[in-house]
Amino acid sequence: MVAMAYTVDISSFFTIVISMVFVSNFVLARFLGLCPFIGVTNRASSAFGMGAAVTFVMTLASSVSWLIYRYMLLPAADSGFNVFAALAIIKPDASLVLVLKTVTYILVIATLVQLVELVMRRTTPKLYLALGIYLPLITTNCAVLGVALLNTTDTPEVLTFAAATLQGFFAGVGFALVMVLMSAIRERLDLLGVPEAMKGAPIAFICTALMALAFMGFGGLAGATR
């Protein structure tokens, strides 16, 4: 049981890929992360940079939040180990999850973003400068919190550590994909004679809605939406 908690088999791997990138795409099916989606899709280069940064943070946030959820928040009866119970401090019950989930995840995400920023500034200053203000903005990107929360709802099934991490990564890939697609559309939209009142965000949202409709077509692909 404990060993199983860290692996993922091939069929659920593909289910994760298809559902995260296409069927339950974070932007087009869950409507999360719309702020950077509209804000950073003016140019393909910045859209790609933002997508990559979000993917990175989502992956890390998924694995760290999974560990915290499993071994700090869940009662020992559910997960087999709880750090509070093990240290005999208190015997946490299920309410601890409700109280602490969101706030600890935000803590994790904020720390990760800070950490990534520190490391990137030293190791890849070019990329750091290219991402500029977008990097700290990921802290408040609801898609990142969304993936951490969805990974730990335990419905419809309990995710393994590997499954949670992969789910985070591919949620980020799906986000990046839609960002790049949208930036390509918007670079062309800029050149068209869009009526004054529709310029910018309004026409972008209409395009987003049409893209979301198109992505609904993927719903028939997997039959398994998470």
Place this chain on the structure above:
Amino acid sequence: MDYGIVIASVLALGVLGAAFALVLAIANARFAVKRDPLEEKVLAALAGTNCGACGYGGCAAYAQAVAAGKVPATACIPGGGPAAKAVANLVGQTIEPREQQVAVVHCNRESAPSIDYSGIGDCRAATAIVGGVYECRFACLGLGTCARVCPSGAIWMSDKGLPVVDEERCTGCGICVKACPKGIVTVERRADEVHVLCRSKDKGAVAREKCEHACIACGLCVKACNAKAIEIQDFLAEIDYNKCVSCGECVAVCPTGAIGDYRKTRRRKVDVA
């Protein structure tokens, strides 16, 4: 009442927070980037809104560039005059009143259309789709994108479909320069009167075949120039405006009329209309 959950919450967040703080502190020490102290002073003098109006990806990036001495101290728009003065003092620059700058259109094409373009009336769209609509692939497309983006209404299209700049209205903001997909528009000092009105990098014979007013890289202007301000690069004459005295000798010798003297043609909308 059960205080377990309160204790657990305080413990969990306290321990996690402390652990993360420790990790960040270690990372900060381990991955510390040595910054120029001047850079930090400059950063403090800026408006700090990260608006990007200076053309950099945030105040820190601009501060770095200024501290390195690469760019003028006056680019912080929200900071305005006070910020510019403070920054200039820090980096030892002096702020001089700027000479008036105007947009210059470097094309005077007399070229036949290569296709009958009826797509979106925007130079950027046309460039993305077909590359160009005249025989000369460097030529102005004449679809008027620069005129439309100009916030001052200083550009209008002539009968030939070439942009003309009203230099009374032009503020030299450079928005048209960014909009032009052919790189035909540049911003120059208004005091400079003589400009190469061609951007063709084709070889002389090819360029001549495609456009009557093309620069054919014959080199007569280079010889005629008293100030040694003209060089031929990639089959195209280029004027070094730091040396040019706008004497007009090159205009007289150019066999194709690829160099223009704005003293004769320069003008405001009222003059032309």
